[in-house]
Amino acid sequence: MDIAVIGTGYIGLVTAVCLASKGHRVIGVDQDADKVRRLNAGDPVIYEPGVDELLRAGLGSGRLRFCASIAEGVAASQALFICVGTPPSSDGSADLTQVENVTREIAGCMDGYRLLIEKSTVPVKTAGWVERTVRLHNHRQVDFDVASNPEFTREAMAVQDFLEPDRIVIGVSSERAAELMLEIYRDFDCPKIVTDVSTSEIIKHASNSFLAMKISYINLIADLCEAAGGDVKTVADGMGLDARIGRAFLGAGVGYGGSCFPKDVKAFCRIGEDLGLDMSLLHAVDGINERRVGQLVAKLRQALWIVKDKTIAVWGLAFKAGTDDTRSSQAIRLAVELLREGANVRLYDPQAAARARHELPPSDEVVYCASALEAAQGASALIVATDWPEFREIDLAALHTALTTPIVVDGRNLFCLKAMERAGFEYYSVGRRSVSGHG
């Protein structure tokens, strides 16, 4: 099928390269002309495993190209995926300005039937607004459909998640739209839920909020473990073996970040409240998460007494391992908090340092390092903020030598308590007993 993908951020680019790899002819549209030039030259712009290969293959096959003109995208396609950003507004609701703008522009160019597909994460009832916008701005009165097709891919796993999904959710209001959507996903072997548009929109927010709720829940249990004397990893194992609960997303730590969970939970609260519901369950999820960074810094203060003027190593800046994305990263918040306390920070992340430089204030107190051990060199303590596998593999003896005082505060529970004890560290993790290698 001839498909346009409007917006080539994480979701849009992954959608474009993956659909081209399935044999569709895809045109990616982005208003950023420089980005379009780079994409057409085979530069994926973002770091996401697998995207570069599929991008090159798509360009090479002639099935994939990029342009900066929505009119060109509309002319070249039968179906258009809307993948533009829906950033949070000051009141927590999703700002749908970009969705409205591109819808208006698409509508102005439509000379015959088109299927518009919402892939950006949007509040329930957005499809109705998209439909109304098309009617207002398409003066030729052409036939069209609006579908919802939420995305469930995780960053760092996006290509695999897109090509081998657990499920595909399709929200439509006509047979024609359902047939076209099923044609687009013809070669995807997974359950496909075809439903009405509102249900589909709700599935997206309900899924992300549920996963965020699992994380905040286990973080609450971690606090309980610390207060009562228990081990949260074993609690999570014990819970997770119940097939009704499952072990995934029961990793306690510094809390969730990224461009999705924090904003989606807040937006879902707003959506529910606008509809007259009590959303206190999800406010609590958000509140627990907001407090995680402060709790970790409190542990550091407990270990160091005075934080001001001390040098602290921070491992990790990305919001999770496997990505260079620092949006709403708890690691960045942590670094900011340490700077506010008057500490000097030595930062290391295998991928995210370049992006972090845009988020952290330029300051003499901030040093970006080339390796994990270099960051630890001369620091009074280390805080682990992102779960990169290379941190888990670190030579503990070398780390012990690098730190001036062997204090590790682990916001990701990466290390085994016994190993840290044997190696002589004072080790504070999340929801587990603290360890002192001296005693």
Ligand code: UGA
């Ligand atoms: C999330 C969802 O997992 C995807 O299904 C969804 O498509 C995507 O949002 C989206 O809406 O676009 P993503 O934000 O890429 O994907 O990252 P996750 O792997 O879900 O992790 C989110 C945050 O939770 C990270 O900061 C991670 O470190 C944290 N996390 C995850 C935990 O703290 N504990 C866990 O057990 C799991």
